[in-house]
Amino acid sequence: MSKSNYKAHLALLGANVIYGVNHIVAKGVMPNKIGPSAFVFLRILGAALLFWIIKAFIKEKVEKKDFPLLILCGLLGVASNQMFFFHGLSLTSPIDASIIITAVPVMVLIFSAFLLKEKITVNKFLGIVLGGIGAVILIWYGKKSVGTSSVLGNMFVLINACAYALYMVLVKPLMKKYNPITIISWAFLFGFLFMFPIGIQGILVTDFSAFTLNTYLTVAFVVLGTTFLAYLFNIYALSKVAPSVSGSYIYLQPMVSFIMVAVYAFVLNQDQYAEDINYIKIFSCLMVVAGVYLISKKPAKLKG
Structure with missing residues (x-):
């Protein structure tokens, strides 16, 4: 593994640990304190200002x-992604959200097949089916489960995952032409413009x-963490590795969220989270992770 790839993998690790912690912290x-639309307004505005401060030192024009x-990336990767995620998270369990997010690698593969003409192997097809079933079980379970789950919240997080996966595929060609900071700065500016009419009402x-x-x-x-640093880490990694590699790191998020929820429930005595860990969610998580593994697995080379 080259030094640049090594740094890319460290960046992906850091970003997804931050995302996993974010599920319960946010x-x-x-x-109770702030609505999801207002939270997204502050999130995008704050990170956009930080990105543009850095961008001031990078003299690069966009064709x-x-x-x-770039406008489409701002709509999908910033505005839609964050609005649907925070509205979904406000309605459902942090664990449910983290498991559904792991469907992103599956969606990246599907979008890559249509847009980048990437071939879908038998393993990848089985991974799509397995991961999809796991996500559907979890979303459906939100209708009847105890704890903080909800089917509407789970659906919002699934839409968020679709938007982010499509963004990861669409933004890759731009990585070959521009500095990652240039791309993320413009994406956040356009994302802020899309989000403003909804977010300002929440503020x-x-x-x-x-x-x-x-x-x-x-x-x-x-x-600073979930938006500025995590997006910075992800955009840097995407400039070095394929979208499918970046997406495969997302399966770390359920593990981090399970640990955080367990700490909140059994160490900090936050009773509302005590029933968020159960066998159905663990089973759903394992199905999604197994699907991601099959998608990420490289085909064996024939000896001859």
Whole structure:
């Protein structure tokens, strides 16, 4: 493994650990302290400002013909991705959200097959089916489960996963032409413009006087960690490795979320999370991870 690939894998590891922690940290202040739309407004605005501060030191112009694709990346990878995820997370279990997100590699493969003409092998097809069944079981289970699960929240997270997977495939060609900071800065600017009409309404009804120190720390973690650093890590990794490699790291998120939820439930005595861990969710998680493994597995080379 080359040094640049080594750094890319470390970046992917860091990003997905942050995302796994985010599932429960962000949910802890929604919707009691801040609504999901207002939270996304602060998240995109804060990270966009940071990206453009860095961009000021990178003198690089974007060709006019590439702006439509950048606008689409802003819609899918920033606005739709974050709006659906935070609205979904506010309604459902952190564990459910983290498991559904692991369907991203499956969706990346499907979009790559249609858009990049990537061949789907038998292993990859079985992985798609297995991972899809696992996600469907979990979403359907949200109708009747105890704990903090909900079918609507799970559906929102699934839409988020679709948007992010399509973004990962569409943004890859831009990586060959531009600095990652240039791409992510423009994507966040366009994402902010798409999100503004919805997010500003949430900001106007938010009671900031009710914020505690914990609320401010959570917002800071989401803006600096989950958004700025995690997107920076992901965009750097995508410039070095294929979308399917980047997507395969997402299966780390359920493990991180399971650990975080267990700590909240059994160490910090947060009773609302105690029933979020059960055999059906573990089974669903294993099915999705098995699907990701089959998709990521390289075919054996024939000896001859």
